Amino acid sequence: MSPVLLFILGVVFVAIGIAVSIALHEVGHLLPAKLFKVRVTKYMIGFGPTVWSRKRGETEYGLKAIPLGGYVSMIGMYPPNKEDGTVRTSSTGMFQSLASDARSLAHEEIGPGDEKRVFYRLPVWRKIIIMLGGPAMNLLIGVVLTGVLLMGFGVASQTTTIADVSKCQVKAGETVDPNSAACKLTPAAAAGLKPNDTITSFDGKAVTSWDELTGWIRASAGKQVSITVQRGGATVTATVTPVLSSRPVIGADGRQAKDAGGKLQYQDVGFLGIGAQTALVQQPASAVLPMAGENIKQVAGVIVNLPDRVAGVAKAAFSEEPRDPNGPISVVGVGRVAGEVAAMEDVPLQSRFAALVGLLAGLNFALAIFNLIPLLPLDGGHVAGALYEGARRQVAKLFGRPDPGAFDIAKMLPVTYVVAVLLMGMGALLIYADIVKPVNLFG
Incomplete structure (x- = not known):
């Protein structure tokens, strides 16, 4: 088989693996949401125009044109306006309008009998379980793939x-x-x-x-x-x-x-x-969790120092400096690495396949840890909002004050948009760097 075909097969293998990982991440949100009787209106893989969808029960399942993520839509993500109990209020402020529009979208599909099936009415611990379901699924996938790598292929x-x-x-x-x-x-x-x-x-x-x-x-x-x-x-x-x-x-x-x-x-x-x-x-089962823990530690180290690492990538992309092989890379860089591994004809096929499985395990650990960053729109941002809600309710109870109710996370939308723009900018930078100055892992 030609090296070019092997390269393409390696890219396709990892692309499918990433798509499945994203789909299962969203399943991690979907299952507990349905378990807690929240009405889930959409389960989508990708963004942009819908390519295919089918409705099963009350949920529409589908694929979008841009396969760079996914989402689960639940009714009542944001509570109604506190002042008058309505969804929308008139306001001339840009930030207030953003929050008001978000509340409107979150409540537009609420019908008769859905009042107790909205997300914002859930106890704090249930909100946290739903939001941690995605990262937990990626951690589970990473551990399973690590087990396949160590116990099936070996090190x-x-x-x-x-x-x-x-x-x-x-x-x-x-x-x-x-x-x-x-x-x-x-x-x-x-x-x-x-x-x-x-x-x-x-x-x-x-x-x-x-x-x-x-x-x-x-x-x-x-x-x-x-x-x-x-x-x-x-x-x-x-x-x-x-x-x-x-x-x-x-x-x-x-x-x-x-x-x-x-x-x-x-x-x-x-x-x-x-x-x-x-x-x-081949390694014993007892080696799986320590290896997974070591991988998680390395990924966490990169993410904790992400601003500095991204600055290093930018410096390398626009200068003669080499890329840090332990720095962040984009999906383009991941695909390139997968293709190069698959095309190594002097390496046994079993070893190449094992390397691709290890790459997918690392990607799932990265998805899990990255999504735990306590900033919206990431899962960690929703968890932080739920924790804040629980804390202020406990403080109110301690001092004999009225229950302040659900925390209106819609007020954080301006921050959400800023973070989203920064994430898109970081993604664009990493893709550019992976094209003009790719990471050299193999000398």
């Missing part, structure tokens, strides 16, 4: 089988012609170790993992030790003396660490000159 792990043997001892940043007199054999080459040898013991100790072996090698500089390998069904024992060599310091993110001044770090450790083969190793 790419270094094995104790040798992938390659370096011929020459080379200092960091230098090159040596392997056929020249300047080529001093590495301890592994001098001992006759070969690719596909499986190391079973080192210095009389059984080898159970590559990380364990690496630690022993690094601590054995200048020491002559025995090493045993399995080669073609036979056991071969050799003697090696790891040499002291300057090697890169690898950070927790798997990349070479840098000091405070941005300089790449190295350390002098024992060196043999061998590399490990990798294989997908």
Whole structure:
């Protein structure tokens, strides 16, 4: 299959995955709303003109032309005007008009018998459950996909089988012609170790993992030790003396660490000159939640620092600076990454598919955490409004005051529109950056 076709298939796979994730996010709102008897008038995937819809019971289900989100419409999202109990009041103020128009739209479909089925009459805890249903669904999807990734496919792990043997001892940043007199054999080459040898013991100790072996090698500089390998069904024992060599310091993110001044770090450790083969190793169920938690932590870190990260993207997009590979990307960037992964013909198909599943898991964690930001129109903004409503009711009860009633979240619409414009601007910037200065994840 051609790389172009593989690229397209990768993009299509992730596009479908994102669409399903959005649809299930809205199902997370829909189900508790119906459970609590709120009348749901619309369940839509996408925005803009309706492409297809069908009414089932009292709810219209459909698809919109722009598949960049979705929504669930519930009657009575905003309470009536407090002063006279009506939906609309005359006002010459722009902000008041926005709130009044929103109340009108929220109540225009309320019919006889619907008075107790409006959203604003719900207890605070039910409002919170409905609004958290979407992010909770994405978290669940992310955990399930993480389970599929770890328990079904496995994690790419270094094995104790040798992938390659370096011929020459080379200092960091230098090159040596392997056929020249300047080529001093590495301890592994001098001992006759070969690719596909499986190391079973080192210095009389059984080898159970590559990380364990690496630690022993690094601590054995200048020491002559025995090493045993399995080669073609036979056991071969050799003697090696790891040499002291300057090697890169690898950070927790798997990349070479840098000091405070941005300089790449190295350390002098024992060196043999061998590399490990990798294989997908299935993980136990107990590894799923810790891995999901680590992914959520990384996503939350990006979102907490989102303004700074977006500023970095803007700077890179309009300058010669490279993009931060750990920064935010748009759906265009996600599609590009998916296509590149799918087109890696030198990587086993199983590993490529596993990478795409992991990408979808990360996207669902990102959708969940991003929607929890306490700003309208995001779900977190509605949760914040419900919490404020509950708090002021408790304060009124504590001081013996009348119940202030439902919080009129329509008053926050001016802020909502500002946030919406900022989100659209951020999306446009990320798409532009992903076109002119895409993130380079594969070197």
